[in-house]
């Protein structure tokens with residue numbers, strides 16, 4: 682077969698598969714964005730940030746992300762602490778935490794489902810509290826401790842909620858799963874702290890982890906949608922995990 686073959690559906694030419702293996706879509710877009718217009722990175726940065734965006738020798742790899750971005754005049758420096766690692770970025774104030782993680786840092790566990798705070802696919806933990814990263818500006822999180830699905834496990838040991846999701850087959854396509862698991866971890870912490878929900882019969886006597894009902898789980902997880910409708914299994918997984926240390 683030749684490098685350039687005919688698409689059997691359209692009759693058009695398809696890409697050389699040997700090249701597509703080596704260059705990801707993300708890499709391709711990044712390269713054409715930065716080099717296609719004949720521009721250099723330095724020329725795209727405001728002068729007062731150009732130096733800040735050039736990591737000195739010996740700086741951790743994470744910090745070099747600042748040098749690979751195109752930013753406007755209003756860009757600011759921010760340090761994000763994600764899954765125990767520090768990431769120095771120069772970003773515009775309008776950049777969401779979700780976009781900063783996915784587009785700048787290649788942390789793609791948090792998913793962009795709606796980008797409007799409606800689906801929960803982008804849920805992360807900020808200082809242990811669940812948060813929608815699509816509704817949160819990255820500059821607001823400077824110095825806070827952010828945990829994504831990539832940081833939930835302890836080394837090779839899965840978090841009890843992760844293990845329960847596998848045990849209970851609580852996902853199908855998996856697109857919502859990283860947000861579901863982060864949300865469940867944060868939710869169980871809220872229960873352990875004695876937080877009531879909309880369906881708690883007596884807010885003066887909120888449920889404990891031991892007494893948490895399925896109705897409470899469903900209500901407290903209602904911000905996380907699953908288009909595959911794996912809800913019964915998700916509830917079962919959280920029911921299983923709540924009896925363990927979370």
Ligand code: FES
Pocket residue numbers: 792793794795796797798799800801802803804813814815816
């Ligand atoms: S992507 Fe954030 S809530 Fe849907």
Ligand code: FES
Pocket residue numbers: 851852853854855856857858906907908909910911
């Ligand atoms: S498993 Fe597919 S969206 Fe939830």
